[in-house]
Amino acid sequence: MAASDQAAMERWAGLALAVSALLALIAANSGFQGGYTAILGFPIHVSLGDFAIQKPLLLWVNDGLMAIFFLLVGLEIKREFLAGELSDWRRALLPLIAACGGFALPALLFVALNTGSPQNIPAWAVPTATDIAFVVGLIAALGRLVPFSLKVFVLAIAIIDDLMAVVVIALFYTAKLSLPMLGLAGLCLAILVAFNRLGVRSIAAYMLVGIVMWALVLKSGVHATLAGVALGFVIPMHAKAGATPLEDLEHGLKPWVSFLIVPIFAFANAGVPLAGMGLHALFAPLTMGIIIGLFVGKQFGILAATWLAVRAGLSPKPAGATWLQIYGVAILCGIGFTMSLFIGSLSFSDPALQDRIRLGVIVGSLASAIVGVLVLKMAEKRAPLGP
Numbered sequence: 001m002a003a004s005d006q007a008a009m010e011r012w013a014g015l016a017l018a019v020s021a022l023l024a025l026i027a028a029n030s031g032f033q034g035g036y037t038a039i040l041g042f043p044i045h046v047s048l049g050d051f052a053i054q055k056p057l058l059l060w061v062n063d064g065l066m067a068i069f070f071l072l073v074g075l076e077i078k079r080e081f082l083a084g085e086l087s088d089w090r091r092a093l094l095p096l097i098a099a100c101g102g103f104a105l106p107a108l109l110f111v112a113l114n115t116g117s118p119q120n121i122p123a124w125a126v127p128t129a130t131d132i133a134f135v136v137g138l139i140a141a142l143g144r145l146v147p148f149s150l151k152v153f154v155l156a157i158a159i160i161d162d163l164m165a166v167v168v169i170a171l172f173y174t175a176k177l178s179l180p181m182l183g184l185a186g187l188c189l190a191i192l193v194a195f196n197r198l199g200v201r202s203i204a205a206y207m208l209v210g211i212v213m214w215a216l217v218l219k220s221g222v223h224a225t226l227a228g229v230a231l232g233f234v235i236p237m238h239a240k241a242g243a244t245p246l247e248d249l250e251h252g253l254k255p256w257v258s259f260l261i262v263p264i265f266a267f268a269n270a271g272v273p274l275a276g277m278g279l280h281a282l283f284a285p286l287t288m289g290i291i292i293g294l295f296v297g298k299q300f301g302i303l304a305a306t307w308l309a310v311r312a313g314l315s316p317k318p319a320g321a322t323w324l325q326i327y328g329v330a331i332l333c334g335i336g337f338t339m340s341l342f343i344g345s346l347s348f349s350d351p352a353l354q355d356r357i358r359l360g361v362i363v364g365s366l367a368s369a370i371v372g373v374l375v376l377k378m379a380e381k382r383a384p385l386g387p
Contacts, residue, residue: 006140013258014137017337020263021270021362028271040268053218061268062345065261067214067228069338072257073162074232075250082237085156094306094315095156101305102157102333103128103164106297110289120286123347123357125168127293127364129339132158133262135332138369145376146329149318154329157302165339166229173346174222181220185227188213192234199236201245206235223346262338269341272358281356282363290340290360295367298334303327328376334368336361 027036040058047053055063086092106127114120135158139146146154188209195205210231218224235246243251281287306326310317318326344357 008140009255009258010133010137010140012137013262014134014141016259016263017131017133017137017266020266021337024267024269024271025274025362027267028273029275033273036271051215051219053215058268061265062342063218063224064214066265066342067225068253069257069261069265070166070225070228071210071232072228072250072253073166074229075235075246075253076232077159077163077229078233078235078237079246079250080156080159085152086159090315092156094309094318095153096160097309097314098153098302098306098330099157099160099164101301101303102130102298102330103161103301105301105304106293109297110293113289113292114285117285120289120353123286123290123344123353125165125172126340126344126347126357126361127290127297127336128161128168129165129336129343130158130161130298130333131335131337131339131365132162133258134335134337134365134369138332138335138373139329142373142376145380147318147320147325150321150325150329153318153321153326154333157333161333162339165343166226169223169343169346170226173343177221178219181216182222185213185216185220185222188216189230189234192231196234196236201236203235203245203249206231206245225342265338265342269345270358270362272355272362274359277355277359281359284356286353287356287360287363290344290357291364291367294334294336294340294361294364295331295371298336298368299327299331299372302330302333306330322379324379325376328372328379331368331372331375334372335365336368337365340365 024036027033040056042057043054044057044060045052045054080086085095107124110124110127111121114124132155136151136155139151139154191209192206192213195209200206210227213231214224214227217227235249237244237246303326306317307323309315317323340361341358344354344361347357348354
């Protein structure tokens with residue numbers, strides 16, 4: 001895909017995500033609220049003999065469709081580490097350090113703001129995430145305001161950020177385990193690894209076993225989306241000639257994930273009923289912890305870690321970028337949206353707490369987007385990039 005086509009796709013994907021979130025807010029705060037809630041709560045039952053899965057539509061979106069999103073995440077992570085910007089440790093070091101700073105500070109700020117409300121602590125990871133679709137789409141829309149080196153830098157941060165989110169979900173958001181189901185899921189993974197080692201190139205074979213693995217992981221208590229990541233990791237990266245199975249699957253999934261799956265997820269999860277939500281809800285520790293974590297923690301965590309790494313001589317500053325531009329993209333990394341909402345959905349089952357998480361994610365992400373764009377425009381006026 002040509003660079004111009006890729007940039008256009010990223011811009012439209014970001015717009016689709018924003019429109020879906022806006023429609024969800026309208027649906028949740030209008031005469032459509034009853035229908036919106038009823039649709040998301042509609043039960044869907046799937047069974048094969050004694051094996052059955054029954055969940056409301058919302059959870060089929062979060063556990064099922066988002067497994068495909070995480071499959072794409074797994075493919076992107078593998079490609080970046082084997083053949084992309086993260087394949088050379090010298091190039092990967094700066095975004096790795098920056099991503100760690102952007103992960104740690106939001107979590108610390110959230111915990112600090114919620115020490116008096118220990119029941120909120122399970123949501124500590126919500127403000128640590130960066131929405132790769134929103135951020136990359138917005139940067140693509142900004143065009144020449146962001147040097148190419150910074151686009152690569154932010155993409156690498158987002159990929160590492162996704163990897164850390166996967167680890168967090170696996171370690172901290174896993175329910176009571178069913179060892180028999182987990183064992184069978186492990187057997188499926190072993191079969192997939194054997195496929196890779198034996199040179200199997202059929203995507204259909206991987207997907208068939210992957211679907212079975214997803215169902216078993218869902219029943220095991222480990223979050224089912226991790227099956228998508230595991231499947232992405234075992235898709236072959238190499239081919240004798242032409243595009244690889246990984247590249248074929250990634251390119252095939254990208255439009256579906258960008259324009260269907262992520263917008264559906266946003267529509268299902270961004271509907272915050274604002275009736276009765278006054279300043280008390282906005283300034284509640286849970287909500288403020290997320291807002292401060294995303295808007296303050298992300299930008300200063302990434303900026304400070306980047307500055308320290310450059311000053312210590314561990315890595316050079318992104319070529320052609322000023323510190324004000326680096327600060328601008330660091331602010332944009334506070335757009336947590338999709339991944340933050342997803343982690344938030346795993347944190348609590350209480351609808352009232354879920355609404356406060358959504359409110360915090362929306363406000364923190366919106367503030368990061370607006371201020372980040374303003375800083376980048378200011379940076380252009382101070383140091384024009386030229387043609």
